[in-house]
Amino acid sequence: MKTGIDAIAFDVAKLHLPIKTLALARNIEPEKLEKGLGLLKMTLPDAHQDTVVFGANALTKLIQDNNLKLDEVARIYVGTESAIDSSKPISSFLIALMEQKFGENSLSECDVVDFTFACIGGVDAMQNCLDFVQLNPTKKAIVVTTDFAKYDLNSTGEYTQGAGAVAMLITSNPKIVTFENHWGVSTKGVFDFFKPYRTISKQEITGNTNNESWFDNLESEIEIHKDQPVFDGQYSNQCYMDRTREAYFSFKKIKNTQETVYSTWTSIVMHLPYAFQGRRMLSEIYALDASTPVLNGEENASEYQNKLKEISKSDNYKTFVSEKLQPAELASSLIGNLYTGSIFMGLLSTLAHFYDTKKEIASEKFGFLAYGSGSKSKVFEGTIQPEWKSAIANVSLFETLEKSFEIDFETYEKLHKKEQKQSIQEPKNEWVLDRIETEIPNLIGARYYNWID
Numbered sequence: 001m002k003t004g005i006d007a008i009a010f011d012v013a014k015l016h017l018p019i020k021t022l023a024l025a026r027n028i029e030p031e032k033l034e035k036g037l038g039l040l041k042m043t044l045p046d047a048h049q050d051t052v053v054f055g056a057n058a059l060t061k062l063i064q065d066n067n068l069k070l071d072e073v074a075r076i077y078v079g080t081e082s083a084i085d086s087s088k089p090i091s092s093f094l095i096a097l098m099e100q101k102f103g104e105n106s107l108s109e110c111d112v113v114d115f116t117f118a119c120i121g122g123v124d125a126m127q128n129c130l131d132f133v134q135l136n137p138t139k140k141a142i143v144v145t146t147d148f149a150k151y152d153l154n155s156t157g158e159y160t161q162g163a164g165a166v167a168m169l170i171t172s173n174p175k176i177v178t179f180e181n182h183w184g185v186s187t188k189g190v191f192d193f194f195k196p197y198r199t200i201s202k203q204e205i206t207g208n209t210n211n212e213s214w215f216d217n218l219e220s221e222i223e224i225h226k227d228q229p230v231f232d233g234q235y236s237n238q239c240y241m242d243r244t245r246e247a248y249f250s251f252k253k254i255k256n257t258q259e260t261v262y263s264t265w266t267s268i269v270m271h272l273p274y275a276f277q278g279r280r281m282l283s284e285i286y287a288l289d290a291s292t293p294v295l296n297g298e299e300n301a302s303e304y305q306n307k308l309k310e311i312s313k314s315d316n317y318k319t320f321v322s323e324k325l326q327p328a329e330l331a332s333s334l335i336g337n338l339y340t341g342s343i344f345m346g347l348l349s350t351l352a353h354f355y356d357t358k359k360e361i362a363s364e365k366f367g368f369l370a371y372g373s374g375s376k377s378k379v380f381e382g383t384i385q386p387e388w389k390s391a392i393a394n395v396s397l398f399e400t401l402e403k404s405f406e407i408d409f410e411t412y413e414k415l416h417k418k419e420q421k422q423s424i425q426e427p428k429n430e431w432v433l434d435r436i437e438t439e440i441p442n443l444i445g446a447r448y449y450n451w452i453d
């Protein structure tokens with residue numbers, strides 16, 4: 001029995017800063033970001049938005065566009081690394097919001113949970129749901145990925161920011177893509193990118209040495225949560241390359257094949273922290289799994305790197321990139337990093353591109369190379385289904401991204417620093433964060449949301 005993605009919906013932040021504006025403000029050559037990394041715009045949340053809002057908007061669209069009956073949905077599993085609470089998962093908020101809109105107790109028997117492993121949590125959630133549907137073919141599951149990729153101002157991550165969510169219906173005999181049960185995995189515990197609990201000594205804030213209570217904080221250290229990660233960009237690239245290479249060859253071993261695996265894939269969909277990450281990182285796998293070996297294993301470290309550079313500039317590799325990778329990059333250039341949603345947005349971008357260019361891809365195989373910092377990669381493959389076109393006909397990906405609202409640099413910095421309290425765009429047909437409780441003691445921090453028609 002086949003299992004896979006039956007329907008997709010998305011909600012990407014509707015505000016963007018052109019990359020050129022950021023580059024000029026930061027004294028970076030715009031060509032480096034546009035032509036070197038493939039960036040054109042970066043999206044960011046409006047004042048009324050957070051990751052619950054994006055997830056709830058994508059989920060609401062998925063339910064409405066596909067006339068889903070909520071009592072048929074057995075589970076909603078969320079992939080995120082932008083949780084807003086250390087105990088209450090985003091999926092618990094989503095249940096409450098969907099019941100607010102579609103009726104009390106309509107999801108009371110639905111199993112929900114969040115999966116967190118940096119950018120790969122959405123793939124983990126999906127793999128789990130595929131197994132569930134395999135065991136329970138009449139049941140439906142939903143995977144929601146939702147994140148806000150926020151980096152410190154002036155950091156090398158700043159130009160890779162983005163925000164939004166993707167929601168997918170996982171069923172038996174799906175309309176869009178089925179996945180084979182072959183999963184190449186590579187894992188290693190490293191610190192390439194992470195979001196630790198940070199502390200500031202109370203003494204540094206108050207100037208007092210006697211640990212006096214400060215806003216009810218009795219501890220001598222004040223804990224700080226930041227959305228922005230601690231990271232080492234070039235090291236994270238190396239971890240990305242190492243894990244995906246290992247997972248790729250693990251996948252090849254599981255498939256028990258001698259052939260060049262990537263040649264069997266019409267498109268390759270990778271985790272894209274920025275549009276050109278895939279093409280910059282894949283040249284090694286391209287060389288190592290080539291039918292005529294390009295690397296002989298005798299090279300020293302610098303010869304190896306030089307050969308990879310040479311390969312990545314070759315005409316053959318450029319053709320390979322434009323055929324197999326470029327369709328997935330198109331949306332990424334206009335959005336930025338979606339963390340858990342990036343790989344699924346890459347799939348949607350590829351499908352939307354082939355839909356718009358009228359290329360028939362039914363029965364074609366796609367390769368998927370997922371990565372999450374910390375670090376883990378999963379490599380798997382899927383087959384596009386005969387009804388893929390009708391299933392994405394109303395998704396309107398590029399038309400929606402086209403309507404994104406451009407903001408200026410000053411507004412961007414105000415939003416980033418949370419100084420902008422008023423919404424830039426009036427909300428319409430979407431969820432908004434209405435308020436956060438500050439008075440009632442046993443509800444401090446509770447977040448309340450409303451649907452705006």
Ligand SMILES: CC(C)(COP(=O)([O-])OP(=O)([O-])OC[C@H]1O[C@@H](n2cnc3c(N)ncnc32)[C@H](O)[C@@H]1OP(=O)([O-])[O-])[C@@H](O)C(=O)NCCC(=O)NCCSC(=O)C[C@@](C)(O)CC(=O)[O-]
Pocket residue numbers: 029031032033035036037081117118119120156157158160193231232233234236237240271272273274277280337339371372373
């Ligand atoms: C991604 C990095 C490291 C990039 O770091 P960087 O230092 O900004 O850029 P670079 O020097 O690595 O590359 C610049 C490219 O632009 C080219 N260039 C230069 N000038 C020009 C010009 N004038 N015209 C045309 N091209 C130009 C230059 O030649 C080079 O291309 P290449 O060497 O590949 O050919 C940085 O943005 C960063 O630190 N980002 C945050 C971390 C990150 O995204 N890491 C990616 C891997 S880890 C990951 O994917 C997981 C993640 C981040 O999503 C988190 C998670 O799992 O949750």
